[in-house]
Amino acid sequence: MCNRSVGLIARVVEAVGIATVSISLAKELTLAVGVPRSVFVKWPLGHPLGEPHHAAQQRTMLFAALHLLAAAERGGEMVEPGYRWKRETYGEPEWSQLTAVATRSQEPKDPDA
Amino acid sequence: MTENRRLLDIIGNRLFAIPFVTQLWSRFAARASVEDASEQVPFTPLRRPLSRCRVALITTGGLHLSEQEPFDMSDPDGEASFRMLRAKLPPEQLTITHRYYDHRDADRDPQIIFPLDHLRELAERGVIGEVAPRHFGFMGHIEGRHLEILTKRTAPAVAEMLKQDRVDAVILTPA
Incomplete structure (x- = not known):
């Protein structure tokens, strides 16, 4: 099934040294497969980024994915933004926030740590 | 026979489009899962700030170009091959071959599975560094012997191409 396939592919890509983030529409399955980073939404299959021609919603999901990509500190992290299907109002994400996350994760590690 | 099967597909796909049903099934599938969850989850930290990352997309939504060979729908266990989608693809050629989910919305707007x-x-706004030159489409209904083809052959082949393209990060979308 699609959500398992995504997880298996993500694991292979991550293992060669490329960071991945997956959208999940099937929570328990994604957790069982051991997906490196995932954003879970309880939405209908076939709609990982939301509704057709709903750019703000689609970009909000992309924002959540990119945010996790930069912020995750270990394999298997899943975030759940909790967006309800067709019952949310979406605006343009604050893209500048991503720069802040990226900068934080790029800071040199404490050598004594 | 064919007509009955098509109807069954439609009923099944409509049923699975209900999030509650998907989650119930997901719980069941997780228990029956062949994967060993205790196995270490691979992890590669992002190498550089997002604003300098080259980003690629992988979808299992059955997306391909109309000029490419469609995914094989004759095997009930699906298939594990992939279609390469170049960044400069003609958008009007994007099409979906996937019997196992309701893709009417994705047909109308492929951005919901392939953004x-x-x-x-x-990339133009500088949020990410750049769009990778090659992206990849799978048909995510992959069962039985095809699972090993995916994990041992086709997914590693894609990973290798992503490395050749010096991709820093990949966003994956299921169907």
């Missing part, structure tokens, strides 16, 4: 236009705009 290449959004990615391009994010």
Whole structure:
């Protein structure tokens, strides 16, 4: 099934040294497969980024994915933004926030740590 | 027979489009899962700030170009091959071959499974560094012997191409 396939592919890509983030529409399955980073939404299959021609919603999901990509500190992290299907109002994400996350994760590690 | 099967597909796909049903099934599938969850989850930290990352997309939504060979729908266990989708693809050629989910919405707007236009705009705005030259489409109904083909052959082949393209990060979308 699609959500398992995504997880298996993500694991292979991550293992060669490329960071991945997956959208999940099937929570328990994604957790069982051991997906490196995932954003879970309880939405209908076939709609990982939301509704057709709903750019703000689609970009909000992309924002959540990119945010996790930069912020995750270990394999298997899943975030759940909790967006309800067709019952949310979406605006343009604050893209500048991503720069802040990226900068934080790029800071040199404490050598004594 | 064919007509009955088509109807069954439609009923099944409509049923699975209900999030509650999907989650119930997901719980069941997780228990029956062949994967060993205790196995270490691979992890590669992002190498550089997002604003300097080259980003690629992988979808299992059965997306391909109309000029490419469609995914094989004759095997009930699906198939594990992939279609390469170049960043400069003609959008009107994007099509979906996937019997196992309701893709009427994705047919209307492929961005909901393959957000290449959004990615391009994010690169123009400097949110990400750049869009990778090659992206990949799988048909995610992969069962039985095809699972090993996926994990041992086709997914590693894609990973190798992503490395050749010096991709820093990949966003994956299921169907």
